[in-house]
Amino acid sequence: MPTRLFAWMLLLTTMAPGTSAAAQPYPAKPIRILASQPGAQVDFVARRIAPDLAERLGQPVVVDNRPGYIAVDIAAKAQPDGYTLAIYASSVWISVFLQKMPFDPVKDLAPITLATNAPLFLFTHPSLPVATVKDLIALAKARPGELNYGSSSTGTSNHLAGLLFKRMSGVDIVRIPYKGTGQAAMALVANQVQMIFGSAAAGMPQVKAGRLRVLGVGSSHRSLLAPEVPTISESGLPGYEAASLSCMWAPAGTPRAIITRLSREILRILNGTDTKEKFLRAGLETLATTPEQTAAYIKADMAKWEKIIKEKAIHSD
């Protein structure tokens, strides 16, 4: 009941300027992009896009931080007028198989673009006698149930990457869930767990200092961030692909013309060399897909994960 009241209040506050805006060309008022916690990857991406987008559209673009899925939930329930956008990680559409979500990531949202990919690297402790993914799989098969992999909470990209690894290689490794990636990385450096899937930012400095070893990257191709690191697929697990993407949405029902306009401007920003370089320095590869490509990718990705999650009954993993 209070939520509904709040929604009504929100609606009332947006209604007055909304009616006048309808007559004017888009955009006629500030646009807000909802993102999760400040400092998170998607927040970084949103804050990089916002000023350029504001310049191109001639209206202020505000990044509004809300914790967790609430950011996407607000956008999913907002007026489909192009003034409320959301950016979030790929976990949004995978989580529907894990928990009840307050919104439907396909029906309630219209994708604009997959903005970035933070490649997930497979890090191991140097004491583990493996140099390739193939070695790792052989070792894990020889010692079933003995190797642990660290992850943060259920349904996050690094958990899912581990799960996919387990399923595709058929090894028996134990998941140790930590509160966050920092703690999982710490556990790996301390050899409490023997492997984690993590971002370049989380593990590469440790690799350079000789505290960790990197076996491969989860993308379909080698990463610009570390071209010398093979893909997991070429290092011993053909066909493996797990990623941590960021995706931008408008509410479902947003007029086609607005989506096209936003997509055009945002893709130009993302494809600028300046943006690409900044993202790369932060451990992100720029993707910049069209709305159609984005929708197709989400559909295919959901089909892939639905199968894996239903098969493994993840929530009790």
Next chain:
Amino acid sequence: MIDFAAMTEGLRLLFGSWSPWLVMVPGLAVGLIFGAVPGLTTSMAMVICLPLTLYMDFLSAIIFLTSIFTGGGFGCAIPAILVNIPGMPGAVATTFDGYPMAQRGEHNEALGLGLMASTFAEALSYVILLLLVVPIAAFVLKLSSPEMLIVGLWGLTLIAALRGRHYTRGLLAGILGLLLGTIGFSARGDIRGTMGIDYLLDGIPEIPAMMGLFCAAELFKLMRLDYVVERAEARRVSLRRILAGARDTFRYPRLLLRGSLIGAFIGAVPGVGSSVANLLAYSEARRTAPDKERFGKGDPRGVVAAEAANSSSEGGSMATLLALGIPGGGATAIMLGAFAMHNITGGPRFIAENKPIVYAIIFSNLVQSIALMGIGILFIYLAGAIVKTPVRVLVPSIFAVSIFGCYAITGNIAGPVTFLVFTLIGWQMQRYDYPVAATVVGLLLAHLVEGEALRTYQLSGGDPAYLLERPIALVLLALLVLSLVWPLIARRFGLGFGRQFAADTGD
């Protein structure tokens, strides 16, 4: 261990320009305010100020953020002492003795004690960091789930100390807290006890629940009074008495030192944080005191130990950030974000490559603790107005601020609703003489203890012999058991503590 050339360079960095000094005072003020307003937290302040740091050089940015951290370490004690509502979970134990002191009209002294203990502990934790940053980080790597499980259990024993007048009710209140803490996703990914409410998937929001419990307990009690401090002449804010309190801090050097060390140690352990440090230090101070029945009734020692620990946890938490590039908690994660924004890579090689900056950060924090003393006193003057405010104005104001704070924490209606629900629970508990503090301790520790228990089980594969491979865990466990049975042994053999224990249980 100390590289003098780098140290000189660090000092030159620090004193060579104005900018690191310009951000220190605003940082401390922001930290004090965010710490003192219930519902606002230091991490929140740091997040909000993070974009500002883009306009500063790297050193100033880090100094600004650590100033917020430092300010918050004392800020949260102010409402804990004045109105019995901790500004952040890190000041829960400060309420136990701080507020009874305020009620006696000794709020000036209590705040002085808290400020001095915070200042001293903060400085000490950075001295420890200066000397031992690398060994601390190496030691933290040796700690894993079994060790942290035992630390968590140790914290839970505090529930017994908070029992109030009835032993069983204290225990029940603690268990209630633990059970409430298990709501939501477990570490394994099972969903429990959410009653179909999506908002509870992430568990009960701890801070709104804590505020609700404390707030109700206190505010309903206050409504029968005109002022927090009943004697009119005691309500004044007096610099002389604040300073007297500050001086008194040093009458308990052992407690101060032990509180600081507990704080620095717990702070360094990833994912534990200042609230556990605060509770443990208090519980240790009480446990080792020869006259423990005086705790909880306005004993300065409780304030000193509790405040020393939550402030010194800052230095501890910086250890893993600087030495390993791995953040142990929310605040340090934001600092790592600031590193990235300045294109500086945190990691195991950060210290080796940036020694002067590390020294400059440490020295600036020593100066910060001195500055905190000055700004803290000014701030106490402002906050002291609370005791002069009639309760009929104070209670609704605190209620309103709390509700806004709870909304800020969760970003949706779940915060205020949680607050109101727990206000009712707290009110009823208070009415039937169940100690709400025990419930809060249970709630704060439930996640930690359960998560670590699960990880211990998984890492060991269910084999208890695993514990034998972990000497630190064994030592901690032995200490825990000893601390629990010591009073019994002492009584059996007629040692000093035993007589006190007999007096303690005899009532």
